[in-house]
Amino acid sequence: MTAVVRTRGLRRTHGSGDSLVRAVDDVDLEVAAGETVAVMGPSGCGKSTLLHLLGGLDRPTDGEVWLGGRRVDTLSERALARMRRTEVGFVFQSFHLMEELTAVENVELSALLAGRSPRAARRRAEELLDRVGLADRARFLPSALSGGQRQRVAVARALSNEPAVVLADEPTGNLDSAATLDVLRLFEELHRQGQTLVIVTHDARIAATADRLVSMRDGAFVDETRLTGGTTGQLGALVGWDD
Numbered sequence: 001m002t003a004v005v006r007t008r009g010l011r012r013t014h015g016s017g018d019s020l021v022r023a024v025d026d027v028d029l030e031v032a033a034g035e036t037v038a039v040m041g042p043s044g045c046g047k048s049t050l051l052h053l054l055g056g057l058d059r060p061t062d063g064e065v066w067l068g069g070r071r072v073d074t075l076s077e078r079a080l081a082r083m084r085r086t087e088v089g090f091v092f093q094s095f096h097l098m099e100e101l102t103a104v105e106n107v108e109l110s111a112l113l114a115g116r117s118p119r120a121a122r123r124r125a126e127e128l129l130d131r132v133g134l135a136d137r138a139r140f141l142p143s144a145l146s147g148g149q150r151q152r153v154a155v156a157r158a159l160s161n162e163p164a165v166v167l168a169d170e171p172t173g174n175l176d177s178a179a180t181l182d183v184l185r186l187f188e189e190l191h192r193q194g195q196t197l198v199i200v201t202h203d204a205r206i207a208a209t210a211d212r213l214v215s216m217r218d219g220a221f222v223d224e225t226r227l228t229g230g231t232t233g234q235l236g237a238l239v240g241w242d243d
């Protein structure tokens, strides 16, 4: 089966000589369709850089990135921008919503940018807000939403173009525990529905929902664990997650 996401010998360095930083160092990753992969590791180990490389927000110094069977690190800026709009959904720790647009406008904007008609984009945005449990907040500005609700809008936005993969960078990093649980359930639901997901997280509860847990250190993968129901339960118990 073709991996949805694949990297080979992926490297990203910054600087040179004594100040050379190997942010991502020779990473081989394959994410199968419908798989959820969690990436964990200490601050500065290269998790966000990896996610940016996978989603075409940054280019590797060396190595290859493939998305849906197509090599993407060599695309032109224009083709890369199009790929980001149509094939990848991003969810960031700090939501990145447009403050002057309502929830539904934030979600439909992605679909409009990807070339959908205004009517189709609005319909899709309303469906997605319903799916994330925010149909009744569609006309609210982000400032009138809680952190968890904002993140759910961001998840709806990430899904608007039916991306091959959703890349989430610390999606619960700015949330209290109740909102974290909400977002956690949403990711679990996406997982059940077959969405391919790569989630960078410090939160073991999020990682416990994954099929596979990858640990990074100094830019490299140092451990990989395939999670089963049993492991999920153990991890959940470990962090006091009794749901």
Ligand SMILES: Nc1ncnc2c1ncn2[C@@H]1O[C@H](COP(=O)(O)OP(=O)(O)OP(=O)(O)O)[C@@H](O)[C@H]1O
Pocket (backbone or CB within 6 Å): 014, 015, 021, 022, 023, 041, 042, 043, 044, 045, 046, 047, 048, 049, 050
């Ligand atoms: N533009 C840059 N210039 C120089 N060094 C950089 C740059 N961007 C990232 N780095 C370095 O690359 C390494 C990896 O950074 P990255 O943000 O990917 O880590 P991270 O694991 O996501 O950290 P955190 O968990 O704190 O978000 C760090 O040492 C960082 O200082």
